[in-house]
Each structure stands twice: as structure tokens, then as C-alpha cells.
Amino acid sequence: MKKRHYLATTLLGAFMFLVNVPLNASLLITPLQVIMEGRERSAEIVLINPSQDTNTYRVHWMQLKQVEKAGGYVPVSDAERETRLDLEDFAVFTPRQVTLGPNQKQTVRIAVRRPADLPDGEYKTHLRFMIVPELSQRHETPKKVDENEMSFGAKVYASYSIPIIYRSGDIDVKIDIGAPSFSINEKTSTVMVELPVNRSGLHGVVGHIDLYFQADGGAEELIASQGNSSLFPEINQRVFKIMTNQKSLSAGKLRVVFKKGEFTKDKDVVLDEKVFSIGG
Secondary structure (H helix, E strand, O other): OOOOOOOOOOOOOOOOEOOOOOOOOOOEEEOOOEEEEOOOOEEEEEEEOOOOOEEEEEEEEEOEEEOOHHHOEEEOOHHHHHOOOOHHHOEEEEOOEEEEOOOOEEEEEEEEOOOOOOOOEEEEEEEEEEEOHHHOEOOOOOOOOOOOOOOOOOOOOOEEEEEEEEEEOOOOOEEEEOOOEEEEOOOOOOEEEEEEEEEEOOOOEEEEEEEEEEEOOOOEEEEEEEEEEEEOOOOOEEEEEEEOOOOOOOOEEEEEEEEEOOOOOOOOOEEEEEEEEEOO
């Protein structure tokens, strides 16, 4: 059994990114994920409150692992935590609690205290920002109702979590694009591509996928582009569902490019590229 916590744990592309947040979001986070490699030992996350409310957020680590189904996450069990080393065991963050008025911003700082004998690999945790209702003030506009009507309402407090990653050793990740399949999206009536992608190696990747189509006798054009296409070390394959701007695809060729979509020194490096023939 490993010794948990080398120290007491205390803490994010370039566009202000929302983590699956609705239009009435109460927090903007940038960047979407923190990735530190090699000699990097620190990072900063900027939080902005775009709402009319004054919100207090409690910040804490949250240990999640990626699963193949849709690239989603599930909690890591206590038993798993006892047998592995995660980033929260040797990283700290500050502050632990943030209060933001309308349009105010705050920087959260992360520091990695790397153990001298840290094995090569990828160490990940999530940082969660959770609204504390009793310390937050909601700006509400009274709703007028007729004398024969009743009004009901519920306050919904969202929480946000983002991956924090530290990679030790020379970057070791290989990507292999599989053969795509096609369908028509019922809502948009456009072609959707289901693309299997395989990962191997010590490390994961946050990728960017571009799809180019060239009809027989025609010019090549970009028909889809999808960022935040992640495969972390806990999964070896993921099927990406990519919406194109095409109503149909005639006979031709589909060129698929998977490149690094991270804000690291080797951003935009192509990890795999394949061309597939498509029948009419």
C-alpha cells in the first residue's frame, strides 16, 4: 500500500472556455485544462464571474478517471486511490475559496512539488469549483403573476471541474485512427462521423481532429473540426462523434488528421493522419 499524500493537499483552448455550461453560467474558466510537462512546476487558472450575482466558490481536488463511453468520467474509488499515486499527492493550490462579484476575476495558482523518485508517467487530478449557496448572493428579478396564478422556482447551483495534468519523462503517446462510419443526424440532417481512435504509451493527449473531404474530381475542403478530443492513460480507445457541415457525401476521399490540441511546446504536432475512400 502506498503512503497517501506526500504533503497535505491545499490548488486551466486559449479562449475563455466553459465546461459544458449553460448560457446563464456563473463561472468562466481559462484554460480548459492545465498540462505541465518536464521542468514545469507551476500554472495559473483565471476565473471570471460573468453573472450579476456575487458568488463564493469552494475549491478542492476531485479524483476522476476517464471511461471509454463518450470519454466521460467516473469517480476513483477509495480502494484504487490506496494503490496509486495521483497528482493531488504532490501538488498544492491556492486559494481554497474565492468570492467574485459581477465581472470580477481571480487567479488560482497551482504548484507541483515533484518527488525525487517520481516514475515516468502521467499524473492527473481534477480541480472542482463549487458554489457555496449560503455565502452567495443571487440577483433576482421579481416575476409578476396574476392573482389567480401561483409561481414556483428553484435555485440551481452549478459546479465545475477541470483536469490538471503533470507529465513526467519524455512524452510517450501514439495515436492510431480507425476506419470511420457514417450516419445522418436527425436534428440537423447533416452527416455525422463516428471515428474510433486508439491510444498507446505512458501518456495521454488532448487532441484536435480535422476532417477533410475531396469528392472525385473536386477540391478538398474542411468539413469538420473538433477540439478537446482527449484520451487519457486510463483508456486505450475512444469513439468520437463528429458533426460535419455536409448533408451527404458523394464518392471521394476523407482525410482525417489527429493533432495535439494542447497549449504545450509541441502544440499542433500531427500524431496520426489517414485517408479513407468513400463510395458514392
